[in-house]
Amino acid sequence: MAALEVRGLRKQFGGVVALNGIDLDIGTDQVVGIVGPNGSGKTTLFNVVTGVHPATGGTVSWQGQDITNIGAHRIARKRLVRTFQQAMSFPGLTVYENVRIAWEQGRMRGSRWASPGMILDFVGLAPLGRAIAGSLPFGSLRRLGLAVALGVSPELLLLDEPGAGLNDSEAQAFAAVIAQLPPQGIGVCLIDHDMDMMSDLCDRLIVLDFGTKIAEGLPAEVLADSKVREVYLGPNRKAAAS
Amino acid sequence: MPMTDNSAGKTGAAPEGVRARDRLALLTADNAAVPLPAGVQAITAILLAVLLIALPWLGLGYRFLSIAITTLYTAIGLYGLGLQFGQAGIMSVGHAALMGVGAYASAILSVQLGFGFWTSLPFAMALSAIVGGVIGLPTLRVGGQHYIIITFCFCALFVVVLTNGGTFTGSATGLDVGSVTPLPGINFDKLSNNYYLVLAALFLALSATYLIGNSRYGRTLRAIRENEQLARSVGINVDLHKLGVLMVSGLFAGLAGVLQLYYLRHISPTLFGAFPSLYLALMVMLGGARYLYGPLIGAVIVNFLPEVLNLDPVDSRIAYGVCLLLVILLLPGGVGAGIKNVYCAVRGGLEKQGGGTNGRA
Numbered sequence: 246m247a248a249l250e251v252r253g254l255r256k257q258f259g260g261v262v263a264l265n266g267i268d269l270d271i272g273t274d275q276v277v278g279i280v281g282p283n284g285s286g287k288t289t290l291f292n293v294v295t296g297v298h299p300a301t302g303g304t305v306s307w308q309g310q311d312i313t314n315i316g317a318h319r320i321a322r323k324r325l326v327r328t329f330q331q332a333m334s335f336p337g338l339t340v341y342e343n344v345r346i347a348w349e350q351g352r353m354r355g356s357r358w359a360s361p362g363m364i365l366d367f368v369g370l371a372p373l374g375r376a377i378a379g380s381l382p383f384g385s386l387r388r389l390g391l392a393v394a395l396g397v398s399p400e401l402l403l404l405d406e407p408g409a410g411l412n413d414s415e416a417q418a419f420a421a422v423i424a425q426l427p428p429q430g431i432g433v434c435l436i437d438h439d440m441d442m443m444s445d446l447c448d449r450l451i452v453l454d455f456g457t458k459i460a461e462g463l464p465a466e467v468l469a470d471s472k473v474r475e476v477y478l479g480p481n482r483k484a485a486a487s
Numbered sequence: 488m489p490m491t492d493n494s495a496g497k498t499g500a501a502p503e504g505v506r507a508r509d510r511l512a513l514l515t516a517d518n519a520a521v522p523l524p525a526g527v528q529a530i531t532a533i534l535l536a537v538l539l540i541a542l543p544w545l546g547l548g549y550r551f552l553s554i555a556i557t558t559l560y561t562a563i564g565l566y567g568l569g570l571q572f573g574q575a576g577i578m579s580v581g582h583a584a585l586m587g588v589g590a591y592a593s594a595i596l597s598v599q600l601g602f603g604f605w606t607s608l609p610f611a612m613a614l615s616a617i618v619g620g621v622i623g624l625p626t627l628r629v630g631g632q633h634y635i636i637i638t639f640c641f642c643a644l645f646v647v648v649l650t651n652g653g654t655f656t657g658s659a660t661g662l663d664v665g666s667v668t669p670l671p672g673i674n675f676d677k678l679s680n681n682y683y684l685v686l687a688a689l690f691l692a693l694s695a696t697y698l699i700g701n702s703r704y705g706r707t708l709r710a711i712r713e714n715e716q717l718a719r720s721v722g723i724n725v726d727l728h729k730l731g732v733l734m735v736s737g738l739f740a741g742l743a744g745v746l747q748l749y750y751l752r753h754i755s756p757t758l759f760g761a762f763p764s765l766y767l768a769l770m771v772m773l774g775g776a777r778y779l780y781g782p783l784i785g786a787v788i789v790n791f792l793p794e795v796l797n798l799d800p801v802d803s804r805i806a807y808g809v810c811l812l813l814v815i816l817l818l819p820g821g822v823g824a825g826i827k828n829v830y831c832a833v834r835g836g837l838e839k840q841g842g843g844t845n846g847r848a
Contacts, residue, residue, distance in 0.1 A: 295720065321722035329720070335713035338520050346710045347721040349703045377520060397721050 248273045248432065249294070249325065249401055254303035256286075256293050256456075263289040265456040266303065273400050273432030276423065278447035278464070280437070282476060286456040287436045288330055291403050295327045296320045307401075322354065326399035330406050330436075332386040333393075336379030340370055340389055343378050347396030356398045357429075368392045368422060384415045391422065395431075402426065404435040408442060420446050444468060452476070514817050518831045519777040519824065527830075535780070539686055543679035551794075552678055558790040559685045560746040565771050565782035566692040567739025573776030574705055575732045576712030577626055581638030582767045584645040585622075585737055587759025589615040589744030591649065594662040594754055599655075603668040604675075604749050612741035619737025620730050627726050642764045649756035661755030664748060675749075685746050689783075692739055697779055699735075708732055769807055773814050775821025784822050 247270035256264040264286045271277050279287050292298045294305050296317040305313045307325050335343050345361040358364050365371040368388045373381065378389060387407060394402055407423065408416040420442050426433050427448075437443055443450065444464035452460040452473050460470045467473055543552060564586045571577045579585075592611040596602035602610075625637050649656045656662070667675035667684065675681050699705045710718040711725050719725050748754050766789060774785025788810070793803035818825045 297716070297720075317719040318722050318724050321720055327720060329717070333714060333717045335710050335717065337517065337713050338709060342520065342706065342709075346706045346718075346723075349706065350722040375521075377517070393717065393721060 247271055248308055250306045251294065252304050254293060254305065255301045256289055256298065257301045263456050264293060267458055271401065271432065271434050273430065274427055275448040276427055276433045276446055278435055278437065278443040278450045279453060280443060280450060281453035285453040287453055288405055291327055291405050295325065295403060321397055324398060324400040326394045326397045327403035328390045328394045328405055328407060330409065332383065332390050334378040334386060334389050338378055339374065340376050340378055341374040343389060344392045344396050347393045351396055351398035361396065364392050364395050383410055387411060387419065399431055401432040401434065404433060406436050408437050408439055416442060513828055513832055514825055515819055516828045517820060518827050519820060521831060543682055549678065552682055554790055554794055556682050556685050556750050558786045559689045560743050560750065561790065562783045562786040563689055563692045563746065564740050564743035565767060565786055566696045567736035568767060568771045569776045569782040570696060570699065571732050571736040572771060574700065574708040574712060575729065577729065577733065578635050579638040580635050580768045581642035581764050582740060583759045583763035584642040585615055585619055585740035586744035586747065587645060588618045589741030590748040590754050591656060593745045593748050594664050595655065597664045598662055605668055608745050611745045612738050615741030615744065616734040616737035619740065620734040623730050623733035626729050639761065642761055646756045646760045659756060661753060663753045667749045681750060688742055688746055700779065769811055773810055773821055775823025777820065778823030778827060781821050781823030
């Protein structure tokens with residue numbers, strides 16, 4: 246049984262169907278990538294799973310418990326933690342305090358980290374501990390977002406475009422940090438558009454289009470799938486691309 | 488933890504040869520999150536305590552001491568407002584009404600049931616806390632300016648209810664109470680003893696504010712102020728804590744209200760209306776809601792300004808307006824922020840002179 250099981254998940258915003266019956270199984274020992282064109286429902290999937298938006302239908306269960314619509318903070322307390330597409334922080338507080346807030350929340354239920362400083366070391370932000378979060382350069386802000394999420398001691402981390410806005414070397418360094426997580430018992434599910442990075446990093450890829458899952462499997466298989474190529478490259482360019 | 492170069496951030500470390508714009512940046516810098524060394528904190532606290540305890544012995548006169556008592560009980564209410572606004576980011580312009588709930592609860596308990604100061608105090612504080620929480624319910628749906636208008640409405644409604652409450656609330660005339668029940672050997676009819684009573688309460692309020700500000704609870708509140716969505720995503724029950732901090736703020740307001748009642752010995756609805764509420768908001772912004780001594784500084788400025796400059800009530804209102812404009816333009820964090828920014832700049836300058844030793848703070 247996978248730790249996170251999503252069954253028939255639906256989300257409608259008025260007349261727009263953002264998620265149309267999604268089924269997912271995600272364990273805590275892998276890196277799973279979710280890809281798809283803009284508007285395919287990737288971020289909505291994260292928002293509904295983590296309780297930011299209520300589901301219109303279907304169920305989400307985590308470690309055997311139904312967590313559909315129980316509220317964002319309760320889901321985070323069950324160690325299912327997400328980051329946001331826009332790099333988020335507590336901007337007026339120091340980097341150390343940002344991580345400490347998350348760490349203290351996680352510590353109430355037993356933390357894998359002995360101190361907030363360990364998390365800063367892990368993501369490489371230790372020298373910036375006393376800087377004000379709002380004054381960080383974007384790359385560091387992305388790391389801080391990850392550090393805050395890790396502070397809660399997640400068992401599964403949902404990363405929404407962690408590489409967006411980073412340059413190549415920053416993105417590679419970030420990917421290296423992410424790759425260290427599953428061996429430590431922190432599963433990762435991430436959304437990103439960088440196909441090279443995704444196929445290197447992910448053990449499994451899931452492709453969404455118009456709110457439905459159109460493919461799932463090993464990265465190489467998925468990228469060779471004709472339906473996926475059609476969605477990404479358009480039907481007319483299929484021949485040119487292959 | 489390694490010390491980083493603060494001048495790269497928003498800290499106000501002033502370089503040599505500051506230009507006018509840099510000087511302004513020094514004032515408007517946000518150093519609220521920069522921790523102060525324990526030694527500096529302790530010295531400030533001791534100096535302030537000595538000054539406040541010695542005040543009645545300085546021979547400044549009856550009138551001065553009366554204004555000092557007004558300042559101190561106002562400051563107690565402001566510490567509650569400072570907590571909800573400075574830490575959790577929820578502003579209110581109806582805070583005098585919350586003090587009024589405490590004052591009227593205590594006065595009604597005294598008139599109807601014969602409760603004295605000490606017995607009515609816990610009930611008055613509890614009622615203020617509950618009312619604070621109930622008015623806070625809309626914060627779960629609306630924030631910022633919308634909530635401010637709701638608190639303003641509560642304030643107006645409260646005055647209407649009191650004015651039409653018949654003999655129960657004393658209508659427009661208000662209610663009278665006796666003096667504070669004496670403790671063995673201490674008669675609170677003596678003004679200096681009343682001053683010490685209020686001062687003791689202020690020390691409680693200050694200590695509570697300090698402890699909350701440095702606790703996990705305080706950090707939770709700041710997380711909500713800074714980013715509600717992120718706060719939820721790390722497991723903080725944002726709704727519960729918003730109501731909670733408004734209830735804690737209500738406790739402070741109730742205490743301040745009862746002290747006000749037993750100092751004045753007579754209360755009427757106008758004391759808790761829109762104008763006093765706006766003054767409270769002015770004081771907390773003037774002093775700096777995020778700083779430990781900000782609310783006290785704000786209360787001192789607003790209460791003593793007319794006295795020092797010899798202003799009549801109309802002139803003093805104009806002076807308050809000018810003060811508020813100056814604060815918004817020059818010191819967005821309040822006078823407390825200005826003092827801390829100067830301190831950070833001086834320390835930054837000293838560290839630079841010391842050859843960049845990266846000294847720990």
